[in-house]
Amino acid sequence: xxxxxxxxxxxxxxxxxxxxxxxxxxxxxxxxxxxxxxxxxxxxxxxxxxxxxxxxxxxxxxxxxxxxxxxxxxxxxxxxxxxxxxxxxxxxxxxxxxxxxxxxxxxxxxxxxxxxxxxxxxxxxxxxxxxxxxxxxxxxxxxxxxxxxxxxxxxxxxxxxxxxxxxxxxxxxxxxxxxxxxxxxxxxxxxxxxxxxxxxxxxxxxxxxxxxxxxxxxxxx
Amino acid sequence: xxxxxxxxxxxxxxxxxxxxxxxxxxxxxxxxxxxxxxxxxxxxxxxxxxxxxxxxxxxxxxxxxxxxxxxxxxxxxxxxxxxxxxxxxxxxxxxxxxxxxxxxxxxxxxxxxxxxxxxxxxxxxxxxxxxxxxxxxxxxxxxxxxxxxxxxxxxxxxxxxxxxxxxxxxxxxxxxxxxxxxxxxxxxxxxxxxxxxxxxxxxxxxxxxxxxxxxxxxxxxxxxxxx
Numbered sequence: 001x002x003x004x005x006x007x008x009x010x011x012x013x014x015x016x017x018x019x020x021x022x023x024x025x026x027x028x029x030x031x032x033x034x035x036x037x038x039x040x041x042x043x044x045x046x047x048x049x050x051x052x053x054x055x056x057x058x059x060x061x062x063x064x065x066x067x068x069x070x071x072x073x074x075x076x077x078x079x080x081x082x083x084x085x086x087x088x089x090x091x092x093x094x095x096x097x098x099x100x101x102x103x104x105x106x107x108x109x110x111x112x113x114x115x116x117x118x119x120x121x122x123x124x125x126x127x128x129x130x131x132x133x134x135x136x137x138x139x140x141x142x143x144x145x146x147x148x149x150x151x152x153x154x155x156x157x158x159x160x161x162x163x164x165x166x167x168x169x170x171x172x173x174x175x176x177x178x179x180x181x182x183x184x185x186x187x188x189x190x191x192x193x194x195x196x197x198x199x200x201x202x203x204x205x206x207x208x209x210x211x212x213x214x215x216x217x218x219x220x221x
Numbered sequence: 222x223x224x225x226x227x228x229x230x231x232x233x234x235x236x237x238x239x240x241x242x243x244x245x246x247x248x249x250x251x252x253x254x255x256x257x258x259x260x261x262x263x264x265x266x267x268x269x270x271x272x273x274x275x276x277x278x279x280x281x282x283x284x285x286x287x288x289x290x291x292x293x294x295x296x297x298x299x300x301x302x303x304x305x306x307x308x309x310x311x312x313x314x315x316x317x318x319x320x321x322x323x324x325x326x327x328x329x330x331x332x333x334x335x336x337x338x339x340x341x342x343x344x345x346x347x348x349x350x351x352x353x354x355x356x357x358x359x360x361x362x363x364x365x366x367x368x369x370x371x372x373x374x375x376x377x378x379x380x381x382x383x384x385x386x387x388x389x390x391x392x393x394x395x396x397x398x399x400x401x402x403x404x405x406x407x408x409x410x411x412x413x414x415x416x417x418x419x420x421x422x423x424x425x426x427x428x429x430x431x432x433x434x435x436x437x438x439x440x441x442x443x444x445x446x447x448x
Contacts, residue, residue, distance in 0.1 A: 178391030
């Protein structure tokens with residue numbers, strides 16, 4: 001991961017083909033192409049998206065594109081990897097914060113919901129559009145789940161409770177991903193942060209039981 | 222809801238059990254549905270064409286369009302058919318006198334085992350259905366949740382839990398989807414404790430769900446760990 005890549009998400013929602021912010025022009029071609037492929041694919045769908053579309057949106061020449069990527073698919077895979085790495089970094093950072101384990105889990109949940117809400121186009125690209133294409137992309141989406149289970153379990157080992165149920169972390173991550181997926185598919189990604197209070201209760205129950213989870217929810221309010 | 226042509230109305234999902242007067246028609250429908258399942262497993266719903274379906278089913282295009290308006294109508298009928306099959310399996314797995322938590326556990330075990338024996342159906346319901354459009358999942362959630370709720374209503378049990386059954390359904394679906402993507406459907410029974418927990422918890426609460434999850438762990442042929 002190079003530094004230039006980490007700024008992809010600063011390229012937020014569509015500002016229209018003609019209104020490219022001036023500072024972007026000076027950014028690297030690779031970064032522009034990655035941001036472009038996310039927006040074009042979100043708008044047109046995987047199949048309909050062509051390299052020409054990506055070039056047009058990015059304002060980059062065909063030759064430069066093929067120096068950086070093998071084809072449209074390669075470019076999409078690179079963009080997907082970049083987005084997922086960015087999400088993971090944000091979640092890890094939040095989870096490593098202060099407080100008891102349930103508070104830290106809630107911070108990680110908040111970071112996840114916030115990430116998807118901040119850029120519904122990227123959210124759709126990351127979770128929905130590509131997963132429908134083929135098994136390679138589907139495996140990528142599944143890998144997000146496994147990465148998050150690993151992250152939560154790492155934090156759990158450092159001062160978390162002994163769960164009542166062995167699969168508690170898998171249930172927790174499944175709750176987050178199922179909720180995010182549903183809202184993204186329904187074009188309601190922006191409403192995700194409002195689900196935090198209900199979701200933290202659902203997440204904590206398999207670890208702590210309902211009473212303790214309810215107490216946490218009341219405190220977190 | 223998809224429009225159905227009038228010729229389909231009497232066939233109640235092409236279930237083999239309810240053979241309509243026109244037997245040829247029913248068997249064509251059945252073949253088309255099996256072909257849709259096979260083709261989705263092979264190349265996903267998106268890449269499946271009518272040509273693939275008629276090829277698998279060994280029928281003509283004309284016959285296909287006599288039975289179904291288009292690919293999507295055929296897919297919806299296929300989802301309904303698969304769900305009905307699974308529901309029947311789950312229903313047959315528990316006895317009238319079973320306490321609800323136990324009935325739910327048995328039904329869940331049977332449901333997952335049936336799915337694990339039909340990898341193509343598992344793939345269709347978990348991967349293709351979610352990617353086609355959200356109403357498909359809404360549709361089969363509408364078929365499965367009431368069946369589950371019904372087991373509790375029968376015993377007139379108060380709802381002691383605040384856990385959301387809709388979310389539990391979404392969680393279960395995601396876990397099943399991931400398990401299939403990770404190792405194939407024969408590993409689905411590994412998920413039994415989690416899925417049983419999700420099926421019980423919103424209705425009978427966390428404690429009862431943990432108990433049933435532990436009981437379920439002793440059931441499957443494949444196990445994560447002994448004890």
